[in-house]
Amino acid sequence: MPSSQTPPAGATALDPTAVRPDIADARIVRVMPAGVRSTLEGLRADGFTMLLDLGAVDYLEREPARFDVVYHLLRLPDRPAGVDEIGTPERVRVLCGVPSDAVTVPTVTDLWASADWAEREVFDLFGIRFEGHPDLRRIQMPDDWEGHPLRKDYPLRGVARERTPRPSFALKSNVAAGTPAAGRTAAGLQKQIAEVRRLADAHAAADLAATGDGKQP
Amino acid sequence: MSVSGGPQAVALDVIERSEGRMVLSMGPQHPSTHGVLQVITEIQGETVTKASPEIGYLHTGIEKSAENLFWSQASTVIERMDYLSPLTNALCYYLAVEKLLGIDATIPPRAQAVRVLLAELSRIASHCVWLGTGGIDLGALTGFFYCFDLRERILDLFEASGGARMHPNYIRVGGLAQDLPHGFLAKLDGVIEMYEPRMRDVRRLLQKNPILQDRMIDVGIISAEEAVGWGLTGPCLRAAGIGYDVRRAFPYSGYENYAFDVITRTESDAYARFLVRLDEMDEAMRIVRQVRKVLDEPGPVQSPDTKFSPPPKETIALSMEALIHHFKLVSESFRVPPGDVYQAVEGPRGELGYYVVSNGDNRPWRVRTRPPSMYNLQVLKKIAIGELIADMVVMIGSLDPVFGEVDR
Numbered sequence: 095m096p097s098s099q100t101p102p103a104g105a106t107a108l109d110p111t112a113v114r115p116d117i118a119d120a121r122i123v124r125v126m127p128a129g130v131r132s133t134l135e136g137l138r139a140d141g142f143t144m145l146l147d148l149g150a151v152d153y154l155e156r157e158p159a160r161f162d163v164v165y166h167l168l169r170l171p172d173r174p175a176g177v178d179e180i181g182t183p184e185r186v187r188v189l190c191g192v193p194s195d196a197v198t199v200p201t202v203t204d205l206w207a208s209a210d211w212a213e214r215e216v217f218d219l220f221g222i223r224f225e226g227h228p229d230l231r232r233i234q235m236p237d238d239w240e241g242h243p244l245r246k247d248y249p250l251r252g253v254a255r256e257r258t259p260r261p262s263f264a265l266k267s268n269v270a271a272g273t274p275a276a277g278r279t280a281a282g283l284q285k286q287i288a289e290v291r292r293l294a295d296a297h298a299a300a301d302l303a304a305t306g307d308g309k310q311p
Numbered sequence: 312m313s314v315s316g317g318p319q320a321v322a323l324d325v326i327e328r329s330e331g332r333m334v335l336s337m338g339p340q341h342p343s344t345h346g347v348l349q350v351i352t353e354i355q356g357e358t359v360t361k362a363s364p365e366i367g368y369l370h371t372g373i374e375k376s377a378e379n380l381f382w383s384q385a386s387t388v389i390e391r392m393d394y395l396s397p398l399t400n401a402l403c404y405y406l407a408v409e410k411l412l413g414i415d416a417t418i419p420p421r422a423q424a425v426r427v428l429l430a431e432l433s434r435i436a437s438h439c440v441w442l443g444t445g446g447i448d449l450g451a452l453t454g455f456f457y458c459f460d461l462r463e464r465i466l467d468l469f470e471a472s473g474g475a476r477m478h479p480n481y482i483r484v485g486g487l488a489q490d491l492p493h494g495f496l497a498k499l500d501g502v503i504e505m506y507e508p509r510m511r512d513v514r515r516l517l518q519k520n521p522i523l524q525d526r527m528i529d530v531g532i533i534s535a536e537e538a539v540g541w542g543l544t545g546p547c548l549r550a551a552g553i554g555y556d557v558r559r560a561f562p563y564s565g566y567e568n569y570a571f572d573v574i575t576r577t578e579s580d581a582y583a584r585f586l587v588r589l590d591e592m593d594e595a596m597r598i599v600r601q602v603r604k605v606l607d608e609p610g611p612v613q614s615p616d617t618k619f620s621p622p623p624k625e626t627i628a629l630s631m632e633a634l635i636h637h638f639k640l641v642s643e644s645f646r647v648p649p650g651d652v653y654q655a656v657e658g659p660r661g662e663l664g665y666y667v668v669s670n671g672d673n674r675p676w677r678v679r680t681r682p683p684s685m686y687n688l689q690v691l692k693k694i695a696i697g698e699l700i701a702d703m704v705v706m707i708g709s710l711d712p713v714f715g716e717v718d719r
Contacts, residue, residue: 145542153676174552177573235370236367250379255546
């Protein structure tokens, strides 16, 4: 039952930030990578001393800027100040559109120390490079991970990869009766099961021969 | 040294060649890292010359999971980020969703009061864990039991409200899942009653303890300017003398109706952060007492715009429309108008923010968390330099990171 406020099914926006409802949560500044550095330098000089957060959004099919790098800034005094002096500090949100063919943005680690891990995380999860970052390497995913999981074209459960069974496991015939490990064929499994049965039958025959008439002693 | 041969000589040789510096890896399996944190430290003698915290050992892709769940389901994984104050996470997320839906002004006062109550109880419960485990790090075992007993009573309240102790999923879009159950207020009165004598004991055990004071005073100092530059929020920022509190600066859920003080100190060492949190627990209890007075008044706990919440149980058996409505909500959830919004609340660790983007579908397009723990923890590489290696645990404890939130 869609309400009057909700849009009909299927009508999704390619660029939600352009059609956002009128919510007064922050002043919004839109820039492209060429102008982001000067804009942020200006805001820093203007008294936005805190970079609260630096994140990214992948809009996948939006042209020309597929990604948004989002900076949340807060105007705070950088010396001890009381509650009344601070009042309601001003918030600014800088949205920096990043095209998919040149996913590079200049770093702001020299303006705000807090950008260090945040930029590493955006690089790790979105593959957006921050030019000039002193130590740009993965932070959440393992160092040898391939792909950037928060991109919209990255599947939820990860990329399917070829898994080879551990040799020590594959050689043990008693595993064959259990769940087949990935990479083993059904025919091979049948063969292994047949081998296990043959061995078991041979053992039973040997036991029979040892006890003579097959009756329990 | 003229020792020849043997591993000792080799070790001494290495230390000499590196000008007496040695690299020591602390964690990720270390009892006082409060989770899975690895700090690669370079030490000269006992003094830290370089510290590099490595995170990501608990990365579970919660932000990715949330994009693939309905708006109402996403709070399940979101509550698991900061697992010491799950209700604060759910509250912040739903405040953002409600703003996008345009129903933020229709939340009934009783629902808002309960949300404030649970948020403040979460703060006390979360600080109990910090205080108890922080004491253990420094060898003070007894305080732990006093703190965790108090926390247990608060978790009992969460269990009564939503059915689960850790992740009640009690806050819903438009209000609450249901009204507080019968007997909840009596239990709440019990917690309010036990709080003061219990905290008096804890303060006697820990606050004036000369060993704890020796370990914490003048350790991990950070100036106000650096605290702002490193993005510290919450008790860590207020211990540096900056009185920024989201509850006061950007009131939400009716915080403007309650009287409370924003605690600040200026020493900005581990002990100052310790005292700020202790005093903050008292202020949280002060808010809880004020909310308690409001809760005697019955009232609705759901926004009248019922398009986003299931119809009352009794109507489902009688009305076809209610049944269809319920079915549609469960099977395909609701849609949220396209747009983006940033919502912040004051969590136990600082400014907890959610940047939520909707493209008009029944699933969020993006849920970005502003994790206060991550920004607070990052400063470790700055404040650890020049301190003793033994004080590393004091500094980690005083920053109070939760790794569910740092790594998400």
